[in-house]
Amino acid sequence: MNKLWILIKSEYNQVVKKKSFLIGILLTPLFMVLVTVVPALLMAKKSATTEKTAIIDLDKQGIGEKFKEKLAEYKLDDGGPAYEVAEILTPDPLDSVSIATMKARLDSLILAKEIKSYLVISPDIENKDTAFIVAKSFGFRTSGRFERRLSDIVASLRLEKAKVGVSIDSVLHLTRSVILSEKAPGGRERDFLTVYLGGIIFVMIIFMTVIGYGQILMRAIIEEKNSRIMEVLVSSVSSFQLMASKIIGLGLANLTQVAIWIVIGMGIYAFRGNLDIRADIAEILFNPVFIFFFVVYLILGYIMYSSLFALIGAIVNTDKEAQNFIFPITMSLIFPVILASYFIQEPDSTTAIVLSLIPFFTPTMMILRLSFMGVETFSLSNPIILEAIIGIVITALADILIIWVTARIFRIGILMYGKRPTLPEIVKWVRHG
Amino acid sequence: MHEYLKLENISKRYDDKIAVDNLSLSVPKGSIYGVIGPNGAGKTTTIRMIMDIIAPDAGKVLINGQNAVADFKNKVGYLPEERGLYKKMTLEEIISLLAEIKGCSRNFINERIPIWLDKMSLGEYRKKKVEELSKGMQQKLQFITTLLHEPDLIILDELFSGLDPLNIELIKNILLEEKRRGTTILFSTHVMEQAEKLCDYICLINKGKKVLDGRLAEIKSRFGRNTVHVEAEGDTSFVRSLPGVEKVTEFNNYLELKLNETADSRAILKEIADRLMVRRFEMLTPSLYSIFIDIARVDPDELTRKEPAL
Numbered sequence: 165m166n167k168l169w170i171l172i173k174s175e176y177n178q179v180v181k182k183k184s185f186l187i188g189i190l191l192t193p194l195f196m197v198l199v200t201v202v203p204a205l206l207m208a209k210k211s212a213t214t215e216k217t218a219i220i221d222l223d224k225q226g227i228g229e230k231f232k233e234k235l236a237e238y239k240l241d242d243g244g245p246a247y248e249v250a251e252i253l254t255p256d257p258l259d260s261v262s263i264a265t266m267k268a269r270l271d272s273l274i275l276a277k278e279i280k281s282y283l284v285i286s287p288d289i290e291n292k293d294t295a296f297i298v299a300k301s302f303g304f305r306t307s308g309r310f311e312r313r314l315s316d317i318v319a320s321l322r323l324e325k326a327k328v329g330v331s332i333d334s335v336l337h338l339t340r341s342v343i344l345s346e347k348a349p350g351g352r353e354r355d356f357l358t359v360y361l362g363g364i365i366f367v368m369i370i371f372m373t374v375i376g377y378g379q380i381l382m383r384a385i386i387e388e389k390n391s392r393i394m395e396v397l398v399s400s401v402s403s404f405q406l407m408a409s410k411i412i413g414l415g416l417a418n419l420t421q422v423a424i425w426i427v428i429g430m431g432i433y434a435f436r437g438n439l440d441i442r443a444d445i446a447e448i449l450f451n452p453v454f455i456f457f458f459v460v461y462l463i464l465g466y467i468m469y470s471s472l473f474a475l476i477g478a479i480v481n482t483d484k485e486a487q488n489f490i491f492p493i494t495m496s497l498i499f500p501v502i503l504a505s506y507f508i509q510e511p512d513s514t515t516a517i518v519l520s521l522i523p524f525f526t527p528t529m530m531i532l533r534l535s536f537m538g539v540e541t542f543s544l545s546n547p548i549i550l551e552a553i554i555g556i557v558i559t560a561l562a563d564i565l566i567i568w569v570t571a572r573i574f575r576i577g578i579l580m581y582g583k584r585p586t587l588p589e590i591v592k593w594v595r596h597g
Numbered sequence: 598m599h600e601y602l603k604l605e606n607i608s609k610r611y612d613d614k615i616a617v618d619n620l621s622l623s624v625p626k627g628s629i630y631g632v633i634g635p636n637g638a639g640k641t642t643t644i645r646m647i648m649d650i651i652a653p654d655a656g657k658v659l660i661n662g663q664n665a666v667a668d669f670k671n672k673v674g675y676l677p678e679e680r681g682l683y684k685k686m687t688l689e690e691i692i693s694l695l696a697e698i699k700g701c702s703r704n705f706i707n708e709r710i711p712i713w714l715d716k717m718s719l720g721e722y723r724k725k726k727v728e729e730l731s732k733g734m735q736q737k738l739q740f741i742t743t744l745l746h747e748p749d750l751i752i753l754d755e756l757f758s759g760l761d762p763l764n765i766e767l768i769k770n771i772l773l774e775e776k777r778r779g780t781t782i783l784f785s786t787h788v789m790e791q792a793e794k795l796c797d798y799i800c801l802i803n804k805g806k807k808v809l810d811g812r813l814a815e816i817k818s819r820f821g822r823n824t825v826h827v828e829a830e831g832d833t834s835f836v837r838s839l840p841g842v843e844k845v846t847e848f849n850n851y852l853e854l855k856l857n858e859t860a861d862s863r864a865i866l867k868e869i870a871d872r873l874m875v876r877r878f879e880m881l882t883p884s885l886y887s888i889f890i891d892i893a894r895v896d897p898d899e900l901t902r903k904e905p906a907l
Contacts, residue, residue: 167698167700170697170698171698174694178686388683391681391682391683391684392677392679392681393681394681395650395677395679396675396676396677396680396681396695396742397698398648399648399650399670399673399675399677400670400671400695400698401670401698576651579645579650581679
């Protein structure tokens with residue numbers, strides 16, 4: 165059997181047979197489920213009950229009653245009322261003491277969880293334009309509904325007083341707002357948050373596994389250098405075989421892990437039951453073009469960064485020394501995520517294209533752009549596909565260069581003990597290697 | 598004399614110093630060859646150049662008269678000075694891995710593992726992890742991994758460093774066994790007394806240069822029977838000034854005297870016996886150590902001129 169293959173197998177087994185590998189495989193998706201699915205479940209459960217509310221009507225023109233009628237229009241999924249107005253209070257006389265008492269009573273009802281909120285309609289609301297809602301927490305849905313309904317009622321009151329001679333209902337009908345929904349070219353619905361999270365999740369997988377396995381690789385090299393087993397190994401295999409076996413062996417472990425995650429993800433989606441998982445997440449997961457680019461960029465990015473980690477491992481003597489070098493690597497990998505909120509608005513701006521063709525950023529940046537822009541078919545006439553392919557070529561060339569440099573440093577570095585080489589020394593190794 | 602390994606004028610320079618300077622040596626097949634010198638003499642660099650771990654700046658390393666061929670690495674067993682193993686692997690796993698990358702078949706490995714573990718009395722630890730072994734046991738394990746694939750050439754850097762006395766005896770016996778099998782063995786050390794008991798051939802090096810090489814027995818006889826070991830009670834400082842005594846080396850409980858050509862050993866014995874109680878007075882060939890101390894003081898260039906190589 166080929167020596168390289170024997171070493172790859174040994175490296176792979178050393179990682180995969182560890183308990184931490186299994187824990188990483190299970191815990192990471194569990195963590196992702198916790199932060200995504202559980203809040204969704206909780207919210208779904210919450211909206212399934214009728215919210216009790218109360219009204220203090222200081223305006224005393226019957227707005228409170230009208231508001232109660234309008235709220236009755238909102239229904240839950242099971243057909244029950246979404247809101248229940250427990251009481252409408254119209255203080256008489258309108259003195260501050262009785263208002264304060266009233267508020268204090270409702271406040272205590274909220275604390276006792278008798279009601280969820282109460283609405284205070286200010287006196288002379290049609291001119292002062294103010295009302296407020298009191299609650300322990302605010303769902304953006306409820307506030308929006310209350311504001312819209314209250315505005316409608318006050319508007320109709322104003323129209324009535326202005327004697328415009330047009331029916332209130334027809335004015336409301338004529339001034340109703342348009343519903344704006346977001347779609348990608350091709351007609352798929354795209355929601356800002358889902359697209360953003362979908363892209364970020366894949367970049368985070370690249371980031372976490374590349375940094376994770378890169379550090380395992382680096383620590384292993386430092387340890388083997390310190391335990392001097394390196395020297396025994398290079399008496400049987402070449403230093404290049406040794407380096408390649410480590411990068412490939414750990415890379416296969418990384419791919420195993422990601423493959424298991426993708427299968428788990430697909431499994432969760434297939435057995436989602438009535439979980440509210442957005443259709444566009446599924447489109448990313450089951451999109452073969454996107455998954456193809458994801459896997460290719462994961463591999464290319466892994467090779468690039470793990471070679472850099474191997475380089476660091478070969479020149480330092482302790483984990484502590486290595487920390488200074490790790491920071492720039494982590495930064496250049498995470499850089500696209502920092503800019504993600506900007507690129508989601510303009511994923512095909514010149515800045516985005518240029519940055520995504522700089523090899524160190526290409527793997528993560530290109531995946532972000534691909535998921536933001538959406539890819540349907542493998543067609544070269546689509547500029548993003550063409551750019552993604554150019555990105556693959558550029559990254560592959562950069563990988564070859566980095567491996568070449570690392571191999572020359574690795575060869576000498578793994579046999580150097582004690583003093584850390586200076587930069588001029590390292591340059592000399594590369595030039596004369 | 599069939600040479601298995603030959604170094605031709607190899608040199609290696611690091612930034613500020615010459616580690617190995619124009620070194621040549623021939624290692625006959627089936628011999629035990631000791632490369633001997635103090636720390637920093639260039640022994641490890643020489644061995645690493647033989648192993649093709651570092652490339653010489655100049656000169657050639659020849660195996661069986663040829664430049665080192667690709668499968669040379671499979672035929673050599675190498676134990677560096679600093680010895681390490683994967684701590685988390687079991688004995689069986691680490692032995693298998695290191696033998697497999699030497700090109701051994703699984704069958705061969707499985708057959709040899711119990712034999713070697715028994716030979717080193719590690720049989721019961723086969724499934725244990727390396728980290729569970731004592732240091733002495735790890736040393737024995739390292740020897741197994743160096744020898745299991747039945748190499749033609751065994752290279753051991755600082756053979757005796759860190760070995761406990763029991764293991765030294767065990768390893769010596771195993772190396773002699775390997776020699777009988779026809780294996781060529783080259784080791785480096787700075788412990789000359791041990792080397793003396795094991796080597797057929799030696800090469801003394803100092804500051805990267807060869808001081809002296811050849812068959813151990815010949816070297817010793819060349820330096821003549823001009824050495825005397827004296828063991829006596831009392832103040833021996835006067836011995837230094839006796840006529841004919843060229844040099845005195847003090848050991849723990851005896852003196853080694855080097856006599857010049859005109860010395861009368863009987864007169865010297867008489868002189869000492871008159872003053873002190875003599876327990877031992879023995880004329881013998883000089884120890885490697887005293888030869889080395891003697892020669893290394895002179896410039897190696899100088900020496901080569903005075904004493905043409907063997």
